[in-house]
Amino acid sequence: xxxxxxxxxxxxxxxxxxxxxxLDVEPKDILxxxxxxxxxxxxxxxxxxxEICSDMNKTVSLILETNKVILWFxxxxxxxxxNLEPVFDCVPADQRDDVANSFSESxxxxxxxxxxxxxxxxxxxxxxxxxEIWIEYCERLPHDCNVRMGLTELxxxxxxxxxxxxxxxxxxxxxxxxxxxxxxxxWINDVYSFPKEVQKPGxxxxxxxxxxxxxxxxxxxxxxxxxxxxxxRINDFETTAANLxxxxxxxxxxxxxxxxxxxxxIGAFQWHHKSQRYHEExxxxx
Numbered sequence: 001x002x003x004x005x006x007x008x009x010x011x012x013x014x015x016x017x018x019x020x021x022x023l024d025v026e027p028k029d030i031l032x033x034x035x036x037x038x039x040x041x042x043x044x045x046x047x048x049x050x051e052i053c054s055d056m057n058k059t060v061s062l063i064l065e066t067n068k069v070i071l072w073f074x075x076x077x078x079x080x081x082x083n084l085e086p087v088f089d090c091v092p093a094d095q096r097d098d099v100a101n102s103f104s105e106s107x108x109x110x111x112x113x114x115x116x117x118x119x120x121x122x123x124x125x126x127x128x129x130x131x132e133i134w135i136e137y138c139e140r141l142p143h144d145c146n147v148r149m150g151l152t153e154l155x156x157x158x159x160x161x162x163x164x165x166x167x168x169x170x171x172x173x174x175x176x177x178x179x180x181x182x183x184x185x186x187w188i189n190d191v192y193s194f195p196k197e198v199q200k201p202g203x204x205x206x207x208x209x210x211x212x213x214x215x216x217x218x219x220x221x222x223x224x225x226x227x228x229x230x231x232x233r234i235n236d237f238e239t240t241a242a243n244l245x246x247x248x249x250x251x252x253x254x255x256x257x258x259x260x261x262x263x264x265x266i267g268a269f270q271w272h273h274k275s276q277r278y279h280e281e282x283x284x285x286x
Contacts, residue, residue, distance in 0.1 A: 013275055020267025035133050043126050048197060060090050065127035068106050069134055072118045078170060164253050173244050180237035181261040185268045187230050192278040234265065
């Protein structure tokens with residue numbers, strides 16, 4: 001990474017994000033959350049490198065490697081599997097079958113192998129780091145490690161309380177609570193990251209840039225539309241939270257999941273607003 005890049009990276013204080021979410025936990029939870037927040041920041045920086053974001057093969061390769069780690073323990077998660085479909089669509093047509101078959105073979109092995117088999121995977125350094133964090137997560141929690149995982153969901157799910165059953169969690173009603181949190185956290189990052197991302201050749205996945213291209217509008221108008229989308233998703237979350245019902249044994253788990261979801265959205269905004277990583281972007285949210 002180099003001393004200058006490392007200095008800039010640490011100035012952004014990635015663990016501060018974990019501190020905004022884990023307000024009432026043991027030090028070990030803060031430590032794990034800080035590691036995870038740091039990993040998210042590191043992979044975000046890596047994917048923004050011009051030589052990576054301009055090369056779809058390199059981008060897809062890393063995304064598939066990280067998902068291979070996740071699916072090693074969550075091989076039946078329907079949302080993770082469905083979300084991989086557009087990733088494979090980005091692979092050149094003449095390579096798509098080979099890439100998909102190779103991934104499927106690894107996934108099949110994941111379903112039959114012991115957890116120790118995960119260490120045999122040859123991974124890029126960033127994906128390998130996720131493997132270490134993921135193993136730590138599974139080993140230290142008392143419940144079954146076959147949990148739902150997304151970049152935001154894992155933050156919520158890493159708390160220790162009675163788990164919501166998978167059939168309930170994967171239902172439409174519960175996903176109506178989960179999806180807005182994921183969207184809000186991701187879109188806040190896009191809004192604050194836009195000024196630096198749009199200047200990098202090949203990096204065209206930012207929400208503001210996509211809105212601008214789709215609607216043929218200015219970046220200012222696209223930014224305003226993105227802010228309106230954020231407000232709407234927060235309202236979606238609160239509407240679902242007010243109406244969602246689960247069976248009595250899981251009501252406390254649902255209440256805690258809802259509380260941490262709110263903290264995660266608030267924490268994402270506060271961290272982006274205060275972190276030096278985004279200090280030039282303050283003008284983009286009012």
